[in-house]
Amino acid sequence: MSAPRRTSARLARHLLAIYASAVLRAPRLGPGERRELAARFARAMLDVLEVPLHVRGTPPAGGPALVVANHVSWLDMYVLNAVAGARFVAKSEMRGWPFFGTIAARFDTFFIVRGSYRDAARTRTAVAHAFREGERVAVFPEGTTTDGTTVGRFYPALFQAAIDSGATVQPAALRYRDAHGRRSPAPVFVGDTTLLASVARVVREPALSAEVAFGPPLDPVGRTRRELAEEARRWIVATLGIGDEARATRRVAA
Numbered sequence: 001m002s003a004p005r006r007t008s009a010r011l012a013r014h015l016l017a018i019y020a021s022a023v024l025r026a027p028r029l030g031p032g033e034r035r036e037l038a039a040r041f042a043r044a045m046l047d048v049l050e051v052p053l054h055v056r057g058t059p060p061a062g063g064p065a066l067v068v069a070n071h072v073s074w075l076d077m078y079v080l081n082a083v084a085g086a087r088f089v090a091k092s093e094m095r096g097w098p099f100f101g102t103i104a105a106r107f108d109t110f111f112i113v114r115g116s117y118r119d120a121a122r123t124r125t126a127v128a129h130a131f132r133e134g135e136r137v138a139v140f141p142e143g144t145t146t147d148g149t150t151v152g153r154f155y156p157a158l159f160q161a162a163i164d165s166g167a168t169v170q171p172a173a174l175r176y177r178d179a180h181g182r183r184s185p186a187p188v189f190v191g192d193t194t195l196l197a198s199v200a201r202v203v204r205e206p207a208l209s210a211e212v213a214f215g216p217p218l219d220p221v222g223r224t225r226r227e228l229a230e231e232a233r234r235w236i237v238a239t240l241g242i243g244d245e246a247r248a249t250r251r252v253a254a
Contacts, residue, residue: 007050007203014041014048019099022106031108031135035085038107042081046210049202051075057214059083064131064167065217066159068232069174070240071140072148073187074195075202076174079210084172086138087130089123089158100195114143120157127158131165141229145190148175148183151242154233159225171215171232173239179207213239 018041026034046053060067067084069076077088089110095101105111110126113119127137141154162169178184186205189198202208215235218228 004203007048010048011199011203014044015099017041018045018103022103026106031133034107035087035135039081039083039085042078045078046082049075050208051202052209053079053082054209054211055083055214056211057216059214060136060168060170060217064134064165065136065170066127066131066162066167067136067138067170067172068141068154068159068229069138069172069212070148070151070236071142071145072174072176073145073189074198075176075187075210076140077138079174079212080138080172083212084136084138084170086136089127089137089139092119110137124158124161124164127161128164128167131161131167137161141232145188147185147188147190149242151233151237151240154229156225156229159220159228159232162228163220163223163225166220168217169220169228169232170217171235173211173213173215173236175211175240177209177211178205184208215239 021037021041026037029037065086067080067086069080080086081088087108087110088104089112090104092111092113094104094109095111097104110123110130112123130137139158141156141158142152143155144152146152159169161167176184176187178186184205186201186208187198187210189195215232218231220228223231
């Protein structure tokens, strides 16, 4: 059996184990135990896919935090969960996905209706409540994926939950590299690409690696949600070395 086929077989078994735990075990656990179980599954997923993870900076260690990251792939959630152990905010359509929707729901994902101000307010209130319970929540403020060569505008709505509760905002920059250390397009999940096709590309990519860099936590006190969103995005863009903003930041630093 070829290496990609062996990896695919291991992946199928791992996904079935996650699904079984989501349905049978997760409902009987407390919130903290579910978060730890999800983190273990995320680390195991990266091992199954043979994607080593390189971490720079300091992940949120304790207390409530809003982890905000650029969004490239379905792999992003596993990368962040492997080190941050957070609840996630996802589009409402995901709740109806076979298999994956059940897993997301049983592990306490927040589902948000895109383009609905009313639902954004509901989600913001729910996330603020989670912060007051001491939880970490991860969100991709672009609201969609990119190919990794750009970082889109950050929608500021959920940053208000950090302001309302006093939770810190932790920017995280994600990227994927190939065997030569260059940006890898394999995990990119954009446009008409299906999830199955994206997974197949990841399985076939030799020596794919993931990187996450955590920035300094941002104190929400005295900042508006737009200021928080812009500051987090600026740090991520500069860290990834993307576009004019990153070049300007490097010139100032020099």
